[in-house]
Amino acid sequence: MPDLVTAQPVLLVGAGAMAQAYAKVLTALDAPFSVAGRGADSAGRFAQACGVTPTTGPLDAQIAAMATPPRTAIVAVSAANLSEATHTLLRGGVRRLLVEKPAALDPAGVAALAEAAAAHEAAIFVAYNRRFYASTDAARAMIAEDGGALSVKFDFTEATRRIEALDKNPVELAAWFFGNSTHVIDLAFHLAGAPAQLSAARRGALSWHPAGAIFTGHGLTADGAAASWHANWLAPGRWGVEVMTARRRLILQPLEQLFVQEHTSFAVTQAAIDDARDTAFKPGVFSQTEAFLSGAPDPRLLPIAAHAAHSAAYAVMRDGGAFGGA
Template structure:
């Protein structure tokens, strides 16, 4: 079956997807809202988007039964776009994380989305980083993961002055921090028995700023995490096997501390794709288009994580 591909959105993320499709000589259509973003899209890709927005596009055109949609809009209209393309018969959808502006918006639409749980995938591209793929190989070599520690500190002083749509900064944990949390539990398993603690800080635009927790996953992996948005820190994941500690810090890189040693040594690996395109994006997109779903996050699991994990961390 020949697939028809539609990119929804004409901003920076849409351009990143388009560049990968163009590099593979895969044809696609793209729909945007404004003339300015469409002009930038054309300048970067050579392809002019349909202008006027998704609803107008879908009123003018019929989606074929084999349409694979990529939603790469702003966070504030992700859910609106998803509901529209599903209503019009999209076969499969890859939607930018976190698929809604808030956990509340996601949960509110559960009944509408439940019939499509296995055909919609949320684009947590860090699962496909070259560093993550290499780390998984090392974990397998060592006989499995024993312990995981991660940090999702956000730089509040950088976020505060950003101009974002209403609700985006207020839900920054869901929109941004879950990049790290999803990856941690993708590698270590879903939390099974655990405790979570959080507290508010001085930020006016986000309800919580300080987080910690620990427990065990359904794979028997012990985990802990912390994050303080009003102190120093960064995104990071530490993976402990019986032989070594693997650092993804920054997450595009790998450093190793062997058992019985103090030195932390950077590891070389093939990350050529992550240098050519936005990291993780090409392998994620290829998996989606080839129906290779093992490492993609389907909407069913995203609902579980959002309600049972993310909500517990933020609450």
């Protein structure tokens, strides 16, 4: 049992599919938790799936009714409600939070959360679970062994036909770049260094995502690696990240697997990784939750202040223009 949660249960906020994935992990970790849901229907489905019955109603009222206010929470509500729920938890006394990506649907909302965290002396981490994939761990180790990344290129093309068939909130669809594509963008800059100087262009639009449909650009990371990206939501494609070192080309496509090309060969071979956790649980979530609950520093955990800084760069990547003096 991690020391951080021995005194009282973790408050899991949300009762949907993502909250169920966290509940499965918390149960496996023997970490006590309570659940705050919203409506009776989702609470009933959660109870049937996880064996824990959530409380329901307005979140602030649920916190006020607790005998002991929670100090630690995992926020797994819908993307449109993440920011509001997190602010409510801060006001209610929660001081360590793991908030599902993207924490807020625009950079201003992320910046507001960072300011609120500082004002409340709270630690907020944004849950980009692909940082915790076994494939990412293996790639990170190879990059360090090779002396760092020289360059990175990535593709965050979205499966628009599938997305259009989903019953999604139009607000979330309009913010799909921030709410979903940043999974890939965050992973690329996590491996090669934070965005430092970027030059970006966008073209086209979709009826549900008028902010753009084709995104291209290049730049440099804080670690000195060259970065480039190309994503075309009007054409077929899939997510992918490639990191080039002095010795190897590391290919994450799909992101759950790692393929390697050595300097002396054209052959691309799949690397052996221990992905038992990623197959038994929603990929990345077990290691991510374990790291959060441990309370120990972990470079894979993304602080909200760093996410706010990155989000300013992501806004340029979506809208076009220059970031960081590029």
